[in-house]
Amino acid sequence: EIVMTQSPATLSVSPGERATLSCRASQRVSGNLAWYQQKPGQAPRLLIYGASTRATGFPARFSGSGSGTEFTLTISSLQSEDFAVYYCQQYNSWPPAFGPGTKVDIK
Amino acid sequence: EVQLVESGGGLVQPGGSLRLSCVASGFTFRSYAMSWVRQAPGKGLEWVSAISDSAGNTDYADSVKGRFTISRDNSKNTLYLQMNRLRADDTAVYYCAKTADTAMANPFDSWGQGSLVTVSP
Numbered sequence: 001e002i003v004m005t006q007s008p009a010t011l012s013v014s015p016g017e018r019a020t021l022s023c024r025a026s027q028r029v030s031g032n033l034a035w036y037q038q039k040p041g042q043a044p045r046l047l048i049y050g051a052s053t054r055a056t057g058f059p060a061r062f063s064g065s066g067s068g069t070e071f072t073l074t075i076s077s078l079q080s081e082d083f084a085v086y087y088c089q090q091y092n093s094w095p096p097a098f099g100p101g102t103k104v105d106i107k
Numbered sequence: 108e109v110q111l112v113e114s115g116g117g118l119v120q121p122g123g124s125l126r127l128s129c130v131a132s133g134f135t136f137r138s139y140a141m142s143w144v145r146q147a148p149g150k151g152l153e154w155v156s157a158i159s160d161s162a163g164n165t166d167y168a169d170s171v172k173g174r175f176t177i178s179r180d181n182s183k184n185t186l187y188l189q190m191n192r193l194r195a196d197d198t199a200v201y202y203c204a205k206t207a208d209t210a211m212a213n214p215f216d217s218w219g220q221g222s223l224v225t226v227s228p
Contacts, residue, residue: 034214036152043202043218044152055216087152091212095168096142098152 002027002090004099012107013078021102023071023088032092035064035073038101039084047086048073078104109133109217111203116222123193127222129186129203134217137161137181140206142215143188145199145224155201156188157211164211171197193226200224 003026013019023033035048037058046055048064051071061076075082083106088099115127127143142157156167156177165177176189186203201222204215 032212036215038152043221044215045218046207046214046216049207049214049216089152089214091214094212095166096154096157096212098154100151 001095002029002093002097004088004090004097006086006088006099006102008102009100010103010105012105014107015080016077017107019075019078019082019104021073021075021086021104023066023073023099025069025071025090027093028068029090029092031067032090033064033066033071034089034091036087036089037082037084038087044087075104109205111205111217111219113201113203113219113222116201116224118225118227119193120228121194121226123226124189124191125193125224127188127190127201127203127224129188129219131184131186131203131205134205136179136184138209140209140211140213141179141186142204142206142211143177143186144202144204144215144218145197146202146221147196147199150199153199157206158186159211160209166211190224193224195226198224198226 036044203219205217206213207216
């Protein structure tokens, strides 16, 4: 089974600053990597799929990159509504696996 | 608009059973694989179980294999999770999640609001 790791566990960022979140897979997952955003008390929302394709409803300040085992989610200029927990998930190999999450909070 | 509405959660004693339901609307339910994903209090996301569009293929996380059963009724646009021999570490919010395609190995593009299951004496 593939194990996903994310770093850092918590990222403190000021509004307007850039945030860079990392996700690593224990084996190659090609480009079959998704990112989810979860706000307190809410269900997760699909943010990125195919490593770099933005899901409906998310603005262009969110971007994903990477392939193989190393992936990055970048938020170019953090807005107040972006403070949340972000999870990566691989769906290349069965079973699907989530990373432990990165919490982006206000500095 | 896709909607997934879970129900059936609650408080149950260790060793007990519970059945979760998820009613889907806003898309052709029979054309998509579905999954259950859970989240223990203050923890991350854990995939629990998946079922193919036709219900011909199912799978489970090792942590629930032999205790949980996933099923679906495409005539009722409803997904189920029968949970038996519940343990304290099954305590979590259980989300119904739609996969982005017919195959089970896809991202989850829509989620329900979640149903809390608490296993406690």
